[in-house]
Amino acid sequence: MNRYDYEGRRAVVTGGCNGIGAAVAERMAASGARVTLWDLDPDAPEPRVADLNAIACDVADMASVRAAMDRTGPVDVLVNSAGIAGPTHSLLDYPLDDWARIQRVNVDGTLHCCKAVLPGMTANGYGRIVNVASIAGKEGNPMASAYSASKAAVIALTKSLGKEMAETGDIAVNCVTPATAQTRILEQVSAEFTEYMRSKIPRGRFVTVDEIASMILWVASAENSFTTGFAFDLSGGRATY
Secondary structure, three states, rough: OOOOOOOOEEEEEEOOOOOHHHHHHHHHHHHHHHEEEEEEOOOOOOOOHHHOOEEEEOOOHHHHHHHHHHOOOOOOOOOOOOOOOOOOEHHHHHHHHHHHHHHHHHHHHHHHHHHHHHHHHHHOOOEEEEEEOOHHHHHHHOHHHHHHHHHHHHHHHHHHHHHHOOOEEEEEEEEEEOOEEEHHHHHHOOOHHHHHHHHHHOOOOOOHHHHHHHHHHOOOOOOOOOOOHHHHHHHHOOOOO
């Protein structure tokens, strides 16, 4: 397991109490970072992150994000991992309330957290932001138009913000686009849909949260000093571009 130099870095991982976020937070803490978890349910963390500082935060609510930011202090690294899948429906039948909720969490939540940390990163001349998008944002998944659209928006937001911040000190904004991982988010979709997602991956299996964390650890490190505004593929061969 590679160890990157995060000594002295202050990191926030949203949705960090479980799944991808927990795997990233554990690795960053082991690499020397002072990690704070922003999570909707901070009292139920996975054992791997039970000893880390967790703050209640609803990323869909800017006031909640600002309150978490006030409690956390300056941030060097932000990993936007909080997200929801929502139900599976055809676009024709997609409930508008569910559509709006997915956009609020996945898109607005990413926006809110970026806006919260960037003033401090700009002032300090250093920052790393990694947004967790999805292969669905590149290719679109049938019966998951809301989720696919939200992750496409996260990719586009990343590319735009990466360009905006490219000349503002040593700040990099990137995203990762993993295929399906076996996390609690799959509880929101049917078993049939889960199997369909697995069948689309040429590797023939789901990506693990630790494999995703390995990539994010490098993307969010000081070693990634040039690349910004990029979507790093973790699709197991599924991505067509």
